[in-house]
Amino acid sequence: MFAWLRNFFxxxxxxxxxxxxxxxxxxxxxxxxxxxVISEEFTGEKLGNVSEIPHETREVKRKEKVTLETDGYKITMNLLDMPGISTKVDFEEFMDYGMGEEEAKVRSKEATRGVVEAINWLDNVDVVIVVLDSTKKPYNQVNVTILGNLEAKDIPIILVANKIDLAEANPEAIRETFPQYSFAKISAKEEENINELYSEIIESTK
Structure with missing residues (x-):
């Protein structure tokens, strides 16, 4: 990294x-x-496991010294994959995916602890990507709560409309509902428009 850019950051x-x-x-x-996607591109390693069952990530996953390079800029970051934020975690939701009651209750407790951990980490992050599902209506209690907490701490926000590869996706609804934030529409699964997101990350740290 150029000395002036390193000093700037x-x-x-x-x-x-x-x-x-x-x-x-x-x-x-x-x-x-x-x-x-981000971790593999810049470190060659994945960060976590993916599952259709909610709250697969129940504790903060961290990859240190990820150096992102795009648009002629370079920035080194600790990449933090946070547990999903919910206003309520119900063990019966996990039973719908075939879990037994005891396993579902354990997962529910772990997921609840993960939500608390993710919120506590807000004191230690410099920039946040908020990933929303573009196939769902964006205005709801969870999304407003997440964004409100970030705004209260004056943390730069990049709002990401994900899953644009799906036919029912409507990323513009997210942009129109929350027009005050930096925005990118992507498909993480198909790695579509990821460079657009990288550019937003750089812009948010300038």
Whole structure:
């Protein structure tokens, strides 16, 4: 990294040599899929497991010293894949996926702890990607709660409309509902428009 750019980021983020980038959002929006795409491209390694069962990620997953390069810029970051944020975790939801009651209750407790851990990490992140499912209506209690908490802490937000590869996707609904944030529409699964997101990450750290 050029010395002037390194010094710029150091001043911007209180003397840190790298930033912490947190990936937040409700369960099953594609956060870990996106984290894996970023981690694999710049480190050659995945960050976490992906599952159709909600709350597969139940504790913060971290990949350190991920150096992102795009548009002639370079930035080093700690990449943080956060547990899905929910206002309520119901063990019966997991039973719908074939889990027994005892296993579902254990997963529910772990998921609840994960939500708390993700919220506590807000004091340690510099930039946040909020991943929303573009096949679902964007205005709901969970999304408003996530964005409200981030705004309260004055953390730069990149809003990502994921799953644009699906026929029912409507990413513009997310943009129109929350027009005040930096925005990218992607398919993490198909790795579509990922460079657009990288550009937004760089812009949010300038």
């Amino acid at each position: 150091s001043r911007l983020f209180g003397g840190k040599d790298q930033i912490a980038l947190g990936i937040y959002g409700p369960p099953n929006t594609g956060k870990t899929t996106l984290a894996n």
